[in-house]
Amino acid sequence: MSDSEFQRISSLFEAIIAGTLTLQQKEDLECALVESEPLRVAYLQAMSMHLDLDQLSRSDEDIPELVKSQGETLVPDKHNLWRSRIFLAGLAASILVLVSLLTVLLTTPQSNPVAVVPQGGDEDHSPKTVAVANAILVSQGGDPTTGGQKVTIGKNYVLTEGVLGIEFASGARAVFQAPCVFTAEGRQSLRVRSGKCSVDAPPGAEGVELLGPAAEGVDQGTRCATGIAETGEAQLVAIDGEATLSSLKQRTRPTMHLRSGDMAPEPGMSPHRSKGSLPSRTNLDRLPDRIIRYEATFIDSYADELLTLTVQRNGVTSTIDRDDLIRARVVHFESGKNAATFCTKMGDHLPTGEDRLKLLHGDFSLVTGIINPIARPGRKVSMRVEFEEAIVNAPGPDIVIFDLQLLVYDPDGDKLVLRSGDERQNRPTLTVEQFDIGLNSPYALDLFPHCTYRAQEATRSIDDLKQNAFIHGRQINIDARALAVAIDLSDLGYEEGESLQRLEFLNTSGGIDPVLIVGLRP
Structure with a gap:
């Protein structure tokens, strides 16, 4: 990139801060950021300085409350709210470190992180x-x-x-x-x-x-x-x-x-x-069934597409190739006005029509997804997905949900409330408070930079997802990881051998960011 072109593009940073960036300027900037590492460094330096100054000039009391306009709820976008609420002064340095990693060649992290050996003790016979x-x-x-x-x-x-x-x-x-x-x-x-x-x-x-x-x-x-x-x-x-x-x-x-x-x-x-089963306070002979780790493809040093899952089912650990997983597509979705609804990889544009739905089920990317489902007032179901084939309830986990989580949010993952989407007499709900692989897990991989698209009006249906206008959020996020949690159909009221076709996500206080939902075969 020539010096004059560098100056022209970097002058757009002020337009971003002022909120006056045009659509054409946005596209020029995105393309240039993908191609030029010096420009990425300059961009993030400018954004860091602006955010530092912005943080110094405001307090928590300055943050507006949720407001309602014309009967619609204005939903805060958690991908941007952190800028004014919990931005830390040290984040600027962290951003620059992350940017420098963009120059690293394609690498895959070790499956088992380097062990820390405590000092002292009889290490020859230590457990x-x-x-x-x-x-x-x-x-x-x-x-x-x-x-x-x-x-x-x-x-x-x-x-x-x-x-x-x-x-x-x-x-x-x-x-x-x-x-x-x-x-x-x-x-x-x-x-x-x-x-x-x-x-x-x-x-x-x-x-x-x-x-x-x-x-x-x-x-x-x-x-x-x-x-x-x-x-x-x-x-x-x-x-x-x-x-x-x-x-x-x-x-x-x-x-x-x-x-x-x-x-x-x-x-x-x-x-x-003992009479009957042993008391739960002592009957602990193995670790719980769960997702243990996952592997992914990498762009530079950042994870992109899922490759394998390692899962414990009924006490047995196995690794599953992604081609053996059953994907789920969204068949119902609601969210509010101004909510970040789509997530794409840096440099990618929002697809049109039916292709927008493929951001969730059309690839194995842990970066792209349809995010922040929020049901309208008086309704419970914010999102419903349908699996390509029925999921049979086998011993242990049957479904895995991947969530994109920014590093500044709850390390346990977004709260989930689930239930069967099939027609059933009894549909108990399952509340997930903690993901198997949370932010602090050594197996939670840093994701390739992503950007979000915000809704100009409330989303009430799949047709709205395909047809409504969505605006680029203007921010490229490089501080997110993919979390994972395993779901056992037994916890949703299914007997062993019964099958589920649809899964419903119910309203919670915070939106989840699903980037991949898959079923496991028996």
Whole structure:
């Protein structure tokens, strides 16, 4: 790009800030940004400076409330609202770092992030983390836990969120559920101060010690579990096989022997047989079924299209190619005036007519989508999708929803309220408060820059999506990741073997940004 052309294009930055950019100027700027890295740097520097000044000149009280005009709700676009509400001064530097990454050649991130090895301890025999589900350890600085990390002998670990599985060198495994405080005392010994823990000691790995505040349990094989309240009250359960329980304080008390189904509180109290299923406080023998990770194609250093899903279903982990997934297309959609409704990749124009609907189902892109469904007042259903073929309820997850989430928003993901869209007598709703892969997950990939198109009038139908006018939001976002959550049809009232054709999204306080919705085959 010549110096004169650079000056001409960069002069349009002020027009963006002033809101006077014409359609032709917008197209010229978009094309130039795609082609020129120096221009992208200059653009983001200018935007950062403007946003910094804008933040200094306003307070939260200056942000307008939602207003209603002519019976329609003015919906704030969460892709732009952050600029005036929670923009941080350090974001300018982060933007420049992200821009510099645009020059990196096509790379694919490692499936397993580099493990952090804690210092000290008997590392030759230290257990290691082997499975995680939204697990966060306070002792690791609050960072998400990943597979392959060593657990330092003698170090206290406080699991504040999620579920964590570790494996000993012998092959024995332990699963902890938050909130839980535990310490690895040795190569085959765990001290649990509070919380839930279960141990699986297969043949050859018997003898795992579970130390509580006042008792010692030994798993003689195959599985046992303990639940310790904050008060120190404990309970040991032999789920399958045998275990022993003895007092740490009063050695005169006899050791109790437990067999499958036996439950025992503090030593000295008689064990008893469990009736029916084991209590939920101790019956934790594996991590929950969930989406573990996904892989994608990359443009520069940013994720674009889904390639594979790794999912745990009924306790079994498998990787699924995208061609084996069942895609869903939108068949009903509502949203408000001024809402960001379409999401496209940087440099792409909004399609016309039927092709607009393909932004959700016509590709495997994690960047493009039909976003922010919001039902009109008095109505519940904001969006309904239909799968290419019926989704059969099998053990474990049956549907996966991908959500585009800006880094400044809820790390757990947008709240979801779902129900069956089929004609059924009983249609229970399912509320999703946390995604399996949230913003803080090491498996949430940074997305290729995207832009949004805002509605000039309320969207009430599929025809509106195809025919109404939508305006480019003028902002290119490079600070988003793709989150993922697995849905089990059993939670929507389906029996095993029953099938679902349509899925409904109900109104929530915040809009979700679905960029891909897929079903899993049995």
